[in-house]
Amino acid sequence: MQEIHNAALAYYHNLSDELKQKASEKFKEMDSNDNGTISIKEFRRSLGSSEIKRCFKLLDKTGDGKLDFNEFITLYYLVESGRGVFCDGHGCKASPFLNGLYFTCVECFHNNEAATFDLCTSCYRDGKYVHNHASFLDNYVFLRSKAACESTTPTEDDHHEVTYDQFILETENDI
Ligand SMILES: [Zn+2]
Numbered sequence: 131m132q133e134i135h136n137a138a139l140a141y142y143h144n145l146s147d148e149l150k151q152k153a154s155e156k157f158k159e160m161d162s163n164d165n166g167t168i169s170i171k172e173f174r175r176s177l178g179s180s181e182i183k184r185c186f187k188l189l190d191k192t193g194d195g196k197l198d199f200n201e202f203i204t205l206y207y208l209v210e211s212g213r214g215v216f217c218d219g220h221g222c223k224a225s226p227f228l229n230g231l232y233f234t235c236v237e238c239f240h241n242n243e244a245a246t247f248d249l250c251t252s253c254y255r256d257g258k259y260v261h262n263h264a265s266f267l268d269n270y271v272f273l274r275s276k277a278a279c280e281s282t283t284p285t286e287d288d289h290h291e292v293t294y295d296q297f298i299l300e301t302e303n304d305i
């Protein structure tokens with residue numbers, strides 16, 4: 131998580147003033163009582179997930195039960211950069227943030243479904259998931275094989291990017 135937080139801060143510092151403004155606006159949007167921090171209540175109201183406590187704890191570096199702007203930036207980075215991947219494993223402890231290696235359903239990816247079906251290593255290994263496709267590849271192998279097959283340059287549509295709305299939608303679906 132520290133690595134991601136550092137990446138998030140680097141990302142934020144390189145944003146244009148306009149995008150920095152946008153990040154501040156998102157923060158203010160979640161901070162409904164305007165006290166400069168996001169409480170777990172406000173966080174839940176914005177994201178509404180069963181995984182919310184774990185997610186909040188991961189983001190709350192100081193452990194004071196509140197997210198300041200610095201901590202919020204990590205969430206912003208994960209969402210904006212599309213690095214906020216969700217494990218679809220049943221009752222997964224790694225969810226909602228999957229970093230590094232994970233497995234993705236090849237068919238869902240190729241069919242351009244609304245969302246990809248992704249699993250962390252332990253859910254995939256232990257078969258802790260229900261899905262109607264059986265062919266999974268880890269994200270690194272997958273990206274390499276995809277790049278090798280394609281002669282054309284990837285379009286925007288090839289990226290699975292999580293927008294704020296999708297992020298909220300996906301977490302709401304967990305309830
Ligand atoms: Zn699938």
Ligand SMILES: [Zn+2]
Pocket residue numbers: 217218219222223224225249250251252253254
């Ligand atoms: Zn998992």
